[in-house]
Amino acid sequence: MSAVGTDNAWERGRFDAAEGPGKILFGRMYEDVSIEIEAFPPGGRILCIASAGCTAMALAPRHEVVAVDINPVQLRYAERRFAGQRAVRGTAERFMAFGRSFAPLVGWWPSRLREFLELEDPRAQMNYWTRHLDTPRFRMAVDGMLSITALRSMYAAPFLDFLPARLGSVMRRRLARGFARHSNRANPYLRALFVGELADQAPPREAADIRLVHSDAAAFLERQPARSFEGFTLSNILDGAPAGFERRLFAAVKHAAKPDAIAVLRSFREPPGDSSHNLAADDRAMLWGIVDVRRAECLP
Ligand SMILES: C[S@@+](CC[C@H](N)C(=O)[O-])C[C@H]1O[C@@H](n2cnc3c(N)ncnc32)[C@H](O)[C@@H]1O
Incomplete structure (x- = not known):
């Protein structure tokens, strides 16, 4: 796992602006994976953001899963969870416990x-x-x-x-x-x-097959063969991303998408208006303004 070297704030592995080592930011995920389970037809190769590994583990029994993360500390944590280590509290959980x-x-x-x-x-x-x-x-x-x-x-x-x-x-x-x-x-x-309940189900047997990649998601997808993924679940990586990243990410997704591939993207932003693509109300995590589910080729 080498350094990725982008100007993306997520790569530092910290929420604050202080210098210091990256951290586990998320001990578990706050994204309702039943959205993805519903959106992706069984089988097929799915690109997901590793984060705490919950989405990757939930998809692994039905899909070939590639989990990428720009924060190497978070990626190693997901890897330990796939091997059966219990969830721990990350920075997000400590902030919430304080609240x-x-x-x-x-x-x-x-x-x-x-x-x-x-x-x-x-x-x-x-x-x-x-x-x-x-x-x-x-x-x-x-x-x-x-x-x-x-x-x-x-x-x-x-x-x-x-x-x-x-x-x-x-x-x-x-x-x-x-x-x-x-x-x-x-x-x-x-x-x-x-x-503050952590997600502590044992990993499925198929978690051992999840491929973990330390990379920026857009850079990784640009390196993949064209039409090689059936689905993408990109967490809310556009929240906090540098200018220009959205265009690059969507181009990379379209490049790597098979025909009919589905992309799921969340955001804390308020939705621009009523959209048939926005399933935020269906997401039981309740936090999201946007849970955009659409065919990858229809991304802007
Ligand atoms: C966007 S954050 C948000 C957390 C998420 N909503 C959850 O519930 O787990 C999830 C993960 O995305 C990773 N990440 C952010 N931008 C990325 C990028 N451009 N490429 C790959 N991973 C990225 C972060 O390092 C973090 O581990």
Whole structure:
């Protein structure tokens, strides 16, 4: 695994602007892989972003999986998980745990959270959310914690520039949209968010076959034979990427895509308008503004 050498902030393996070694940023993934399972017909070669390895492991029993990551520390972590090592908390999990430590101050008692997480009926969930959790104190705390001023103390500029204005209220809206649609009880992504549960299922046998590559995704795809992948799941790598990267990535995806290949791309951005390609509401992680699923050849 050699250095990749791009001007991409993700390559440093840190959210902050400080000098220092790269870190495990994500101990688990916050992307609902049922989107990919639904989008990619079984079989076929899929390119995914390694991150914490959850998506790669979930796809491996049905696909030949190539997992790339620009952060070598994150890539080695995914590799250890494929070999059966337990998930650990990364920087993202530590930030979220810090946020959750204030929960009792806004009336989010552990018993209340447990009760909410056990609910199954979206109507009951919305009722509980409105009456017990989405309180004025909670709203004030979230809006403060997700204000640009607060986020600047933890994140370097490239990770903030693309975020929607009034992120606190945007995220509360996305959560409510999720509660109105998905059963809490069956939602592992909600437990990750609200109580910090790590994803700790044993890796499938096929995890041993996942090919791991230390590379920028666009640079890797440019080196691949034309029409060699049936699917691409690119996490939210455009959030925080340098100018010009989107054009390069989409060109590389189109080059490597077989006819009818599908591309999945997430983003924290607000969607530009109603789009039939945007499945953000279906993603049980509830965090995303955009979960774009379309044929690779239809990328802009
Ligand atoms: C975009 S981040 C976001 C985390 C993700 N949403 C999750 O739930 O795991 C996921 C991973 O993408 C990697 N990454 C970012 N830009 C990349 C690029 N251009 N090529 C390859 N990997 C990239 C990061 O190093 C990180 O491990």
